[in-house]
Amino acid sequence: MKIDYSDFFQTLESTPLEKWIKLLPERIAHGLRYERHGLLPEWEEMLAKLPSLETATIELKDEVRVDGDADPGLEALLKQFHPWRKGPYHIHGVHIDTEWRSDWKWDRVRPHLQPLEGRTILDVGCGNGYHCWRMLGEGAKLVVGIDPSPLFICQFFAMKHFIQNPWAWVLPLGIEEVPDAPEAFDTVFSMGVLYHRKSPMEHIERLKSFLRPGGEMVIETLVVDGPEGYSLTPNGRYAKMRNVWFIPTPETLEYWMHRCGLKNIRTVDITTTSTDEQRSTNWMTFESLPTFLDPADPTKTVEGHPAPNRAVVVATA
Numbered sequence: 001m002k003i004d005y006s007d008f009f010q011t012l013e014s015t016p017l018e019k020w021i022k023l024l025p026e027r028i029a030h031g032l033r034y035e036r037h038g039l040l041p042e043w044e045e046m047l048a049k050l051p052s053l054e055t056a057t058i059e060l061k062d063e064v065r066v067d068g069d070a071d072p073g074l075e076a077l078l079k080q081f082h083p084w085r086k087g088p089y090h091i092h093g094v095h096i097d098t099e100w101r102s103d104w105k106w107d108r109v110r111p112h113l114q115p116l117e118g119r120t121i122l123d124v125g126c127g128n129g130y131h132c133w134r135m136l137g138e139g140a141k142l143v144v145g146i147d148p149s150p151l152f153i154c155q156f157f158a159m160k161h162f163i164q165n166p167w168a169w170v171l172p173l174g175i176e177e178v179p180d181a182p183e184a185f186d187t188v189f190s191m192g193v194l195y196h197r198k199s200p201m202e203h204i205e206r207l208k209s210f211l212r213p214g215g216e217m218v219i220e221t222l223v224v225d226g227p228e229g230y231s232l233t234p235n236g237r238y239a240k241m242r243n244v245w246f247i248p249t250p251e252t253l254e255y256w257m258h259r260c261g262l263k264n265i266r267t268v269d270i271t272t273t274s275t276d277e278q279r280s281t282n283w284m285t286f287e288s289l290p291t292f293l294d295p296a297d298p299t300k301t302v303e304g305h306p307a308p309n310r311a312v313v314v315a316t317a
Contacts, residue, residue: 031172060137
């Protein structure tokens, strides 16, 4: 397996995204330049070493699982792509126990969506593409994920080596590098991104620009309690994260989306993140949520802010 987007460009022919065929190669190459991460050459070597195994079944709807022949060296190879943050994955007998139980998030999001069958989907900030595979499991026609992390791109291609599905792709781009594609997507997801944006309303406007009329936007983000109009702006870090700019109340987020021209806006879920959902594992051995919380008061972060609550807000273009 290698990082190769030639099949992706073929899928774009005669579609509303056809102009990307000329625009994306240079941007993808820029996203994968070795200066982005010194370990990228080593990760590419690991991709080339992945074994070709006989596959019996592939499951994407209820989990991401590939069953078939086992390989005694597979687990050690896949661990070379540490840290694994989004998952879990079950690949030829190897259980990739990721930092996040991303399947729990998907279980909260999925019941509130318009049916994904036959839809073209953009997943912004998709990490290694875990939810992209789950969207295919719901019958999506094409899923395009974007994430600027070269490690996540390599993890995605490691999974693609075994899943062998041509209709999900993760591009090494931030949203600023994505070419314009007015009304090209039926559904746009932004999960775990909004609080990292210095201008959240500009982010919402950008997401909306990709949606066809009647298409659906799904935003999953950190929220805090408070009145409409309030947003926490951390002075310094939030839960040890440096780049957290705005954490709105659900009412504030709904108002931002209304101001951006979205309709049928509704908060469909609010959940407190637990240390069962986000934690260190053998596949992500760095610090995680248990050390981000105040040990004397787990309702607060170590900085004294409210502990993470996450909301799912759905709207229509």
